[in-house]
Amino acid sequence: MVRRKKSPYIVAGVVSFVIFILGFLVGFTMLDVQLEDLRLEMDRNELELKNINLELTLLDKLGDGEKLCSYLNERIEYIDKKTWELGNKIVNPEGINQQYFDILARRYSVSLIEDWIFSNELSERCDTNRVSVLYFFEKNSDLCQSQGYVLDYLVEKDKENNLRIFALDKDLDEPAIQILVQAYDIEKAPTIVVEGNRFEDFRTKEELMVIFCAVNKNLSFCE
């Protein structure tokens, strides 16, 4: 029996299609690994925030004020660092399911607001040097991206880790964010809120330093 050779075009078409699909699968797998990592970190962060709430209640009942402040300060600093790192990892890569990403973003924002509440509580109870800044941004805004970069820079320049930025997407469909948006009357982005005062529009590094140093002169870059 004569075996008829298949057209090289058909075979090449099928083989390249398989490779093409494999390329997609590799991409999906890499993305999935990245997301799984992020989800795990978020779980850990949420657990830490729950714990700190519990620790606060316990120390309120059992501990003395000085011990409480020193302990909480350490804990908040640790949580702050973790939340900050997490925030930097939450970017919106192409190819990810948008709904899934929105849930991740919402979970992160809730953690951030919780962190912000703890941070404020700490400032009220203890004599801390912390400056907590709420930063409202918009997605896909070059100006917000620049403002974020400058704020990141100042956080890094504050060696004592006393400057804390809580970056929130003002348009995110998350009730807790919308409460803050209404409370501070946020209409546009970028806007920062420091000690209840609202500063709209983009602020340069120098302008921000003046704003932050007016709240706390002990920030490293105020010297």
Added chain:
Amino acid sequence: MLGNVLFGALYYILIYVTLFISVFWFMIFFDKRDRMTKDPANLKRTPGLTMIVPAYNEEKTLGRTVESVLNQDYPRNKLKVIIVDDASTDGTADVGREYARKYPNVTFLRHRKNRRKAAATNTGLRHVTTELVGFIDADTILEESDALIRSIGYFRNKRTGSVIATIKPMDTKTFSQKLQRIEYTFTALVRKLLTFLGALYMTPAFALYRTNLVRQLGGWDEDNFTEDLEMGLKLQNSGYKIEMSMNAAVKTNTPASFSKFWNQRIRWARGFVYNSRKYTHMFFGKSFGHLGWFVLPTQYLVILLAIPVFIYGFFDALNSAYKAVVNYSLIGFDIPYILTHPISMNFNFFNLSLFLVTLVALAALIKLGSKQINEKINKFEYILYIPLYPVVNIMVWMCVFYHEIRRSEYKW
């Protein structure tokens, strides 16, 4: 948003098409691998052969070229050389005359006015009395002494109109020469694979022909600035095939500077466009098989897909770079901070993995080519030049389309 969607669609189509072409070549290679370096047995009777050497201002290289022809293991009484000096302004004529004086089978002819390579080759053709005729560029040498004898066996097949050789770069010192080595290695493999499909359509640097056939076809087109390509298309158009011997290698001078390399590529690519117009009927022509339905159209398909993807990607990268610089300026270009906190581009894993698969396929084809022609390319060259080669090619074609749209004058 629309730009992103369009870019995405074009990108995936381009990746698929290039992947398809690579797989296609792999398949042909594995199917015909036993025949890659196997030349047909010699003809029972060695035919007479005249090698034409058209030369213009090649005093430094002409002697080397002629020597490489005269030193061939080809019966001395069957081999002739015609040197045609195309009104050189250097000492080319003296070198040519000297060889004609020294060797009885060498003839020297001279144009009074410079009329370019095709005219010089035609002048030589008018003086040919042998069954076979060949030409070799005056800056090219036959690498081994059996190049001619290995090539002529292909003329056993009556439909073989021409035989070409593997082309290697003479020097690989400069950046552009190294880039060309990658290109020549790749094209050597692809050209040989094209012969198995009967779809090789160019006869560059060195080629042998049936003398009567070339005369019948009217010789080389003197108004064409890629006459070797035109001759190849003309042969295919007349139903003749072009074969290639991978063993019969020639070494040719390649432009050392990037600007000369660039100009040469522009000329070749514009020559392809010019000849595509001249032979439009070959595109999707029923009688042209693989050449008409696959080889010629995919040349344009790949480039027409690659150009918008490249432009979009380039401007996207430029925009990102601009934004990064703006942001860096906002922090007073604090270098230590910038180095530790660079603004990274938001890349896509799908795009990246598919792009890498395509580059690996290209690298594997080049590796196959290098093995076939015994050209050693080191790992560093693979990493640097393989991603660069398509980029340079796309830029050349962008420039060519710009010239074509503006209907700029053709430059030799």
